[in-house]
Amino acid sequence: MEKGAQQTNKLQEVSALQFTGSWFIDAGILGFINLLKKVYGWDLDQVRKNFKEQFEIVLYGYFPIAYVHYNKNQQNPFLKEEERPTFNFSTNEEIFEDAWRFIERRYKDKNKNRIDLIPSRNFLMFKNFLFFQPGCKVEKQKDYFMQILSLKNVKEDILRHIDKTVNKFLPSAEKFVNLSYVESFITQKTLLDFHPYSLVFLLCFPFAFIRGLGKENENYFFYSPNLEFTYRINEKLAIFLERLKENEVGEQILRITWKTVIDSAIETQSLWSLENMYIIKHKVGNQQKIVSADYIGIPKLQASIIIDETIRENINITIKLENKKVWLLEEFIKGLPLYPIIVNYVTAVLNSKDYKKLARRSVLYSLIVEAKILEFRAQKEKLNKSLFSENYFDNYRSLLKEIKEEIRFTSYKASLIQNFLDHDEHKERLARELLNSLKGEDKNMFLNILLKDLNEEKQLCTNSNFNNWIFEKIIINNISWKNYALILVMNLLLGRRRS
């Protein structure tokens, strides 16, 4: 009774088709879904539905056929509905027998007395693997398939082959900073503990990768611990990456992935899945190997800020510096400081004298967002509270509100300097001096230069909006004064544009 209940639980677990937390098995699960999608045209929901309702038929019937059919028809793997066999609910073995009869009838090479599987493209890494070996005849091939599907006891030598073939795809734990548990789990027991059909998924893992991109002919796979999210991102990513020119792939891959991730995260509001993400790159050749596994998680703080459309749109801009281009959103989600980039950007605009090009709102948003994060963190430190307190999400909501209010206030108050000084040359000279002091992070120098010129402009000195803003945002602010000071310099240059 108890055993029966356990089996039912196990079956429910299996039929739910969920990620396991091991990227390698999960790549296999996604590959399995992709394979069924290519051969039968099922999308994720359909695969899951079929798997849930008739998982024996999917696993022992549809899967072996899909695997062989895809191998023999890699250019156009779709199997028309009328060509597919139908399966009846019976024992697992009988379902497989039906499938195997179909496979033999359709794909057996009578001269060679084997299913002549081709170890190329997605199957390249299985060159010496079980049923791919040229000497492996049809009966032996069937036997190996049954072992993979756990219809027969798995012989240890299967694992030895699997081990030889795929263990080079398992990067060391150091490359996967957040997933220490991927380390050497290749033993029969650990593999099957992960998932009772791990062996099936091992066969499918190449189908998870987007194939042969760029000059290097590398394969890409986006991974997060959430199946829907990973499926969705890889689907979109494949479309984006195909549109790229060969030489663009290397430099654009992270950018495009982030763009896709952010779009999908916003669509599905699944912010929680953003922290454990990887781009896994491998190259197929004589020496199959993992090229890299880049960790691309977006910190929660940054994620919760870019979820706001206005903020995101304003930071989602590529700005031109003297010798390179920088995508602000990328820097932001990497958690890198924006201030040094904006200083260089404003300097570049000043040098080019093309003030019309100054991305006013992007500068304003980047600097205020950063200032508020700095203030938020300083406040947290002061109160000695952990960043992950109970009010974690409330704090973020109030941070977003503060950012927006500050943008409103500062964009008005800092703009008052636009009417300051009559001569363009004077403004430019002042802006340059102020920028130099900002590069040196010299608050004393900044205020000294500013106030000396301001001292001649009584009207602006006595404007309480302006005077108080300088006092609050720069003089008494030791945490984020540079950000506000830089906004002021930008406004000085914007005034230059009007005259």
Next chain:
Amino acid sequence: MEEKQSAYYWQKVVGNTPLNIDLKKLKEASKESFRNESDNYKQKLVYNMLEAIKNNDQSRFFNILLRAINKPKENFKQLWETLEQNYDVMPNEAFINFAYTIVLGIMATYAGGEKSEQ
């Protein structure tokens, strides 16, 4: 309204009492005190103060400041009181905040400006 923590940038413990520089209060005191001086005088004063701050010269700055407010008949009582409560030798970073607060307070009082403080 919650008081901004950063307004008390510099803090020193005297006996058991923490001594804070409340820069907001200082700015108000500076503004009130110099309201009735002439613009020309104040502009020159600000210029001299800025020179002293630029060189991080605390004694020069206080020399200028104390001479400027050493006028018993005029309205410097509030500023004197604030200074008496707060003044001490400060680390440079705190001095800069302190000194620019006084300067900005003076600059807010120019009569030539069209808008005057409420």
